[in-house]
Amino acid sequence: MGPNAQTALEDAMESRIRRSIVTCMTCALMSIATAARADVCITIDTTRDMFSPSEQIAARLLMERQFQQAGERVLPEGCGSQYSLAHVRLGNTIVVAIDGPGGRREGIAQGTDDLPALYSQMALSIVTGRPMAGFNVIDRTNVTRSQATARRVHTDSLWYARLGYGSLFGSDSYGTPSLGFGYRAELDAFAIDVSFLNFQFSGN
Structure with a gap:
């Protein structure tokens, strides 16, 4: 075997080793990311929730959709991250609370029309780890009615x-x-x- 052929063989082996290392590192990183992200399940805390059964189903579906839009995989049951959703209604005011591995989030909705926007803020807060205070998880698509209308002292x-x-x-x-x-x-x-x-x- 001549010098040129030997050099070509060494280059080919080195290239194959590099590709193998890159492939192994990519698989390892994907495995870590998959393990770090647990699937999400949403349930209604029927012991505290004041919604009717049909409203509870709608609320759970809306919250699941917000988690999906935030990049999470949602399963009906048997998941690693179980979240419990509850609503307390007094007049037109609805206090919403969600508890789970990512902590507890609470918010106030002025009527059921405000719930999708509030659910969006809660899901983003849990997924990103940012607090709900201020404008950390609020944008033009999920502003609630009470947040859009500034409360001022009557004069x-x-x-x-x-x-x-x-x-x-x-x-x-x-x-x-x-x-x-x-x-x-x-x-x-x-x-x-x-x-x-x-x-x-x-x-x-």
């Missing part, structure tokens, strides 16, 4: 005009008609009153 306000009698003081005092405008805003603890365009008419 009583009015515009007003004043017409009365006033006095001018100089070397002497002169009583004259007066006119003015203003704006007043009242909160529970304090009020703001601003007056402007105040006129006092002279008798001369």
Whole structure:
């Protein structure tokens, strides 16, 4: 065997060894990733849930869909990550809680129309490990009604005009008609009153 043939054989063997190493490392990484990600199951905590049976089925299906959209594989039963979902309803307010290996998440929905958006935030929070506070798991597609409407302190306000009698003081005092405008805003603890365009008419 000549030198060139021997060199070619060594290069081929080295290339084959490299491909084998890369293949083994890829398989190992895929195995680790598969082991780290456990399948998800969603159940309804019937001891605490206040929804009707049909609403419970719909809620479970919606939550499963949100986990799937977040990249998780959802199974009906026999999975590694079991999550329990419960709803407490008082009037139009629904308090939602989900418990499982990823921790506990709670949120408030204003009516059933808010539930898909709230489920989305909960699933993203569990999958990513980010808290639900602030804008960590909120985007334009999953904003709830209460989050879209900022709650503010109610204020009583009015515009007003004043017409009365006033006095001018100089070397002497002169009583004259007066006119003015203003704006007043009242909160529970304090009020703001601003007056402007105040006129006092002279008798001369």
